[in-house]
Amino acid sequence: SAVAARIRPDQNPQAVTDHPAQATITMSAVNKWYGKMHVLRDIDLRVNKGEHLVLCGPSGSGKSTLIRCINALEEIQSGTIEVNGNVLGRKGAKVDHIRRDVGMVFQQFNLFPHLTVLQNCMLAPRRIHRATEAEARDKAMHFLEQVHIAEHGHKYPAQLSGGQQQRVAIARALCMGPQVMLFDEPTSALDPEMVKEVLDTMIGLADQGITMICVTHEMGFARAVAHRVIFMDRGEIIESAPPSEFFGAPKHERTRAFLGQIL
Ligand code: ADP
Numbered sequence: 537s538a539v540a541a542r543i544r545p546d547q548n549p550q551a552v553t554d555h556p557a558q559a560t561i562t563m564s565a566v567n568k569w570y571g572k573m574h575v576l577r578d579i580d581l582r583v584n585k586g587e588h589l590v591l592c593g594p595s596g597s598g599k600s601t602l603i604r605c606i607n608a609l610e611e612i613q614s615g616t617i618e619v620n621g622n623v624l625g626r627k628g629a630k631v632d633h634i635r636r637d638v639g640m641v642f643q644q645f646n647l648f649p650h651l652t653v654l655q656n657c658m659l660a661p662r663r664i665h666r667a668t669e670a671e672a673r674d675k676a677m678h679f680l681e682q683v684h685i686a687e688h689g690h691k692y693p694a695q696l697s698g699g700q701q702q703r704v705a706i707a708r709a710l711c712m713g714p715q716v717m718l719f720d721e722p723t724s725a726l727d728p729e730m731v732k733e734v735l736d737t738m739i740g741l742a743d744q745g746i747t748m749i750c751v752t753h754e755m756g757f758a759r760a761v762a763h764r765v766i767f768m769d770r771g772e773i774i775e776s777a778p779p780s781e782f783f784g785a786p787k788h789e790r791t792r793a794f795l796g797q798i799l
């Protein structure tokens with residue numbers, strides 16, 4: 537399979553750690569509360585350019601909140617988040633720039649139901665990048681071809697399978713030319729037979745060197761593409777290690793317990 541055929545990135549950790557100046561995302565002492573509920577606790581996380589992170593952990597541990605903070609979809613109460621040199625949460629933070637640089641793919645594909653596949657992909661480049669109709673169409677077709685769905689460009693989301701819709705959602709995000717792609721359980725809502733086509737699409741993206749943070753419990757995917765796997769529990773990062781270490785010799789009891797449940 538595509539997963540097995542690849543060289544594991546953790547066999548070459550220098551590939552990402554040699555360039556400390558190239559941090560794309562830096563979270564420092566980030567705390568977030570929903571009312572009285574403390575959902576992110578002193579999160580320190582640095583993601584280098586081109587790095588692929590897999591984030592896992594029990595339901596409710598704060599994974600979605602963490603990545604939504606990176607995209608400025610949630611406010612934080614203390615600490616700092618820097619994305620491509622833009623510091624979030626400060627006065628004058630360029631939230632628009634951050635959203636432009638960061639593409640996001642959700643569990644529920646979130647396509648616009650009243651727009652065709654092609655129109656879904658053209659909308660944001662037209663409105664935000666002020667692309668011409670022809671530019672937006674060319675770009676959309678390019679990325680729809682990359683995810684092998686270009687022949688369905690004229691259809692509406694409801695006419696596609698879940699796996700196809702999710703591939704469109706990935707293409708749509710790529711049309712904005714993001715520096716970073718965030719995935720929040722992109723295969724959890726899919727029927728099992730559609731999981732592979734979406735994972736293969738994500739593996740293809742990883743091979744192109746885009747920076748990725750993926751919330752997923754697909755551990756085959758994690759072994760194949762992650763430079764680091766991060767385990768969160770109750771709002772904290774408990775463990776962070778290359779896949780070989782993470783799966784082969786998890787250090788923390790909570791990580792072992794979690795892996796015991798999902799593997
Ligand atoms: P995960 O993605 O790991 O399942 P979440 O980040 O969705 O975890 O949620 C972390 C905690 O924050 C959970 O206890 C959840 O119930 C709570 N939470 C998430 N979103 C909201 C919200 N908008 N308002 C209040 N509580 C929330």
Ligand code: MG
Pocket residue numbers: 599600601720
């Ligand atoms: Mg979640």
